[in-house]
Amino acid sequence: MRIDRLQLENFRNYEGLDLPFAPEINVFIGENAQGKTNIMEALYVLSMAKSHRTSNDRELIRWDAEYGKIKGDVHRRHGNLPLEITLSKKGKKARVNHLEQNRLSNYIGQLNVVMFAPEDLHLVKGSPQVRRRFIDMEIGQISPVYLHNLLTYQRLLKQRNHILKQNYGKSRVDDVMFDVYNSQFIEAAVQIIRKRFEFMALLQKWAEPIHRGISRGLEELQIRYLPVSGLDPEWAPGEMASFLEQKLSGLQKRELERGVTLAGPHRDELQFLVNGYDVQTYGSQGQQRTTALSLKLAEIELIKQEVGEAPVLLLDDVLSELDDYRQTHLLNTIQGTVQTFVTTTSVEGIQHETIRQAKLFEVSKGTVKE
Numbered sequence: 001m002r003i004d005r006l007q008l009e010n011f012r013n014y015e016g017l018d019l020p021f022a023p024e025i026n027v028f029i030g031e032n033a034q035g036k037t038n039i040m041e042a043l044y045v046l047s048m049a050k051s052h053r054t055s056n057d058r059e060l061i062r063w064d065a066e067y068g069k070i071k072g073d074v075h076r077r078h079g080n081l082p083l084e085i086t087l088s089k090k091g092k093k094a095r096v097n098h099l100e101q102n103r104l105s106n107y108i109g110q111l112n113v114v115m116f117a118p119e120d121l122h123l124v125k126g127s128p129q130v131r132r133r134f135i136d137m138e139i140g141q142i143s144p145v146y147l148h149n150l151l152t153y154q155r156l157l158k159q160r161n162h163i164l165k166q167n168y169g170k171s172r173v174d175d176v177m178f179d180v181y182n183s184q185f186i187e188a189a190v191q192i193i194r195k196r197f198e199f200m201a202l203l204q205k206w207a208e209p210i211h212r213g214i215s216r217g218l219e220e221l222q223i224r225y226l227p228v229s230g231l232d233p234e235w236a237p238g239e240m241a242s243f244l245e246q247k248l249s250g251l252q253k254r255e256l257e258r259g260v261t262l263a264g265p266h267r268d269e270l271q272f273l274v275n276g277y278d279v280q281t282y283g284s285q286g287q288q289r290t291t292a293l294s295l296k297l298a299e300i301e302l303i304k305q306e307v308g309e310a311p312v313l314l315l316d317d318v319l320s321e322l323d324d325y326r327q328t329h330l331l332n333t334i335q336g337t338v339q340t341f342v343t344t345t346s347v348e349g350i351q352h353e354t355i356r357q358a359k360l361f362e363v364s365k366g367t368v369k370e
């Protein structure tokens with residue numbers, strides 16, 4: 001798939017913008033704080049209906065404007081697909097083929113993007129929250145059902161926590177609604193955990209040979225998904241549910257002391273092992289970078305496989321962060337097969353022929369010149 005054209009209205013520092021893109025590589029060059037990342041963010045929002053760097057949609061609307069709009073002409077194998085996101089103080093609207101979608105989970109997945117930004121280099125070393133967000137965003141774009149389950153889970157988690165707080169100081173929860181929420185919570189949790197196991201196994205399948213290639217055959221990458229400890233991926237849904245129920249019942253006293261739910265997918269972890277050692281603890285900076293790069297390249301392959309078309313790749317300020325060897329590996333992999341958007345302050349540090357053949361855009365103070 002590819003994006004042929006992007007139009008922005010009152011998005012971040014763009015009052016108006018209309019850009020035709022090349023089907024292969026598009027490079028945005030400019031000084032700091034001119035609006036390069038804002039374009040990548042607009043492409044990301046067009047795909048995921050939310051930003052990769054803020055959960056507050058209002059920040060996306062140009063200062064002093066009432067609303068902001070992103071329109072994209074997306075080309076998929078079966079034809080053209082106009083997408084549109086409108087952001088306003090009242091909320092956001094998403095349109096596919098000019099038709100408003102009543103659920104965002106129906107919108108997400110029309111355009112698949114893989115974003116690689118400097119913060120992804122912290123995927124290995126950063127907080128568990130960063131890794132959970134990674135899992136959710138990536139599964140979400142290929143599975144609307146997962147997104148739907150995730151929203152249900154988050155709502156039930158809030159309700160469950162609310163009751164725990166109301167019963168603070170007691171030894172058992174004294175509220176009939178708690179049992180209702182609790183069993184729905186467990187059901188949603190099991191669905192999420194099962195999908196995460198399935199996705200991580202696929203990601204591992206793609207990432208392992210890619211990582212071996214980037215490390216010149218020296219490193220073997222393993223990805224481990226760690227849900228509630230003791231839970232076995234081979235169990236049937238019913239077994240997982242009884243296990244979680246027991247676990248939560250054992251934790252209830254502590255949950256009541258703290259007013260929060262202490263087990264479930266909101267506390268899951270991901271672990272990366274290189275040659276059997278935890279990269280987070282023992283990996284060098286280079287190994288952590290290679291791991292992050294392998295994961296991103298694996299995502300491209302996984303989406304190709306699951307969706308049947310290559311996603312669009314967004315490389316925000318990240319090429320110059322990679323050494324020549326990793327740059328070349330990345331650019332060789334995508335060459336001619338994946339439409340790619342790159343931002344950089346200068347093309348000097350980028351060695352590859354692919355970049356030299358790209359369509360170049362100069363970004364300065366919220367204007368873009370081809």
Ligand SMILES: Nc1ncnc2c1ncn2[C@@H]1O[C@H](COP(=O)(O)OP(=O)(O)OP(=O)(O)O)[C@@H](O)[C@H]1O
Nearest residue numbers: 012013032033034035036037038059060061062063
């Ligand atoms: N809602 C908004 N309305 C108007 N301007 C905004 C808004 N949000 C951010 N900006 C402006 O956008 C600019 C930042 O743009 P962006 O993050 O795209 O920078 P960049 O070109 O990627 O720079 P860097 O190379 O430093 O990452 C800043 O000047 C900021 O003031």
